[in-house]
Amino acid sequence: MNYQLLKTLCETPSVAGRESRISSFIQENVKDFFDEIEIDPLGSIICKKFSKKKAKQKILLLCHMDEIGFLVSHINSKGFLFVDPVGGFDPRNLFSRRVLVCTENGDYKAVMNPPGKPVHTQSAMDRKKIPEPNEFFIDMGIGEKAKDKVKIGDFVVMDEPFLELSDKVVSKALDNRIACWLGMELAKYIHENKLELDNDLYIVFTSQEEVGLRGAKTASFTVNPDIAIGIDTTLACDTPGVAEQDWITAQGKGFGLHIKDGSFISDAELVKEFVELAEKNKIEYQRTILSRGGQDGAAGQQSGSGAKAIGIVVGTRYIHTVTEMIEKNDLENALSILQKYIENK
Numbered sequence: 001m002n003y004q005l006l007k008t009l010c011e012t013p014s015v016a017g018r019e020s021r022i023s024s025f026i027q028e029n030v031k032d033f034f035d036e037i038e039i040d041p042l043g044s045i046i047c048k049k050f051s052k053k054k055a056k057q058k059i060l061l062l063c064h065m066d067e068i069g070f071l072v073s074h075i076n077s078k079g080f081l082f083v084d085p086v087g088g089f090d091p092r093n094l095f096s097r098r099v100l101v102c103t104e105n106g107d108y109k110a111v112m113n114p115p116g117k118p119v120h121t122q123s124a125m126d127r128k129k130i131p132e133p134n135e136f137f138i139d140m141g142i143g144e145k146a147k148d149k150v151k152i153g154d155f156v157v158m159d160e161p162f163l164e165l166s167d168k169v170v171s172k173a174l175d176n177r178i179a180c181w182l183g184m185e186l187a188k189y190i191h192e193n194k195l196e197l198d199n200d201l202y203i204v205f206t207s208q209e210e211v212g213l214r215g216a217k218t219a220s221f222t223v224n225p226d227i228a229i230g231i232d233t234t235l236a237c238d239t240p241g242v243a244e245q246d247w248i249t250a251q252g253k254g255f256g257l258h259i260k261d262g263s264f265i266s267d268a269e270l271v272k273e274f275v276e277l278a279e280k281n282k283i284e285y286q287r288t289i290l291s292r293g294g295q296d297g298a299a300g301q302q303s304g305s306g307a308k309a310i311g312i313v314v315g316t317r318y319i320h321t322v323t324e325m326i327e328k329n330d331l332e333n334a335l336s337i338l339q340k341y342i343e344n345k
């Protein structure tokens with residue numbers, strides 16, 4: 001499996017609304033695999049592979065390419081940066097972080113910290129305080145010169161390298177570069193095996209999912225699919241401090257077959273079809289329900305006059321932190337089911 005590709009995807013900084021770098025990388029690497037590629041006004045990449053058959057459907061795969069991060073919202077007189085989050089951060093995970101400030105003229109390594117005093121001089125009250133994300137500040141180490149280098153609207157990402165741990169991988173952006181990886185690897189598989197598809201396939205790398213499925217909404221309107229598949233991470237809370245009924249998924253038990261989340265309920269017939277396919281091909285899977293949160297599959301389902309929709313997800317520990325962790329086997333199972341579905345449909 002091409003984990004070098006996943007590493008590159010995860011380490012390419014591109015937050016919601018600032019997807020140009022990841023978009024260029026994906027376009028460059030998939031351009032030979034499709035009949036047509038279109039970039040829509042929100043920046044989503046709509047990749048099309050047409051069937052030569054007559055009675056065909058349009059199958060849409062949605063893979064969001066943005067990661068959570070920040071836009072610079074203020075630079076103060078001392079050159080400290082303040083930021084506005086794009087995507088949901090738990091502020092407890094923002095203490096003392098290395099970050100990358102990304103501008104048109106280059107990237108700058110920097111650190112992020114909460115306001116206030118260090119442990120030596122804190123009061124007991126100070127120690128309990130958890131600031132809001134927009135209270136944290138970034139120190140680039142260049143004082144007032146920051147004003148010459150950075151402007152409001154430039155973006156900031158966490159600066160943490162990709163890590164491979166035998167059966168697992170860890171990164172700040174597995175949500176949702178695993179879906180980009182799945183979309184790219186699926187396209188390569190179809191191309192290399194010269195598969196003749198019975199249906200038109202649209203693999204869309206969407207923008208701005210983390211701020212409300214925005215890219216998926218417009219791209220789905222353009223494609224007007226019959227079947228929409230949202231590909232994303234989901235929670236794997238099989239870790240200390242969480243009751244078993246709240247795990248959502250457990251790692252190493254296969255890809256996640258999305259039954260329901262806060263944004264959509266999968267089509268029951270489509271769920272059955274995927275279950276039969278997984279069982280026939282001995283691909284491990286687990287059924288998952290997430291009571292809150294959403295993903296691009298919802299936008300596909302509710303586009304135009306509606307589509308049958310499902311989600312293919314990968315259980316991820318410590319989601320929306322720099323230590324997001326997946327099990328390789330779960331990801332590989334997700335690729336297998338997508339390959340089988342597309343070649344048999």
Ligand SMILES: [Zn+2]
Nearest residue numbers: 175176232233
């Ligand atoms: Zn996601």
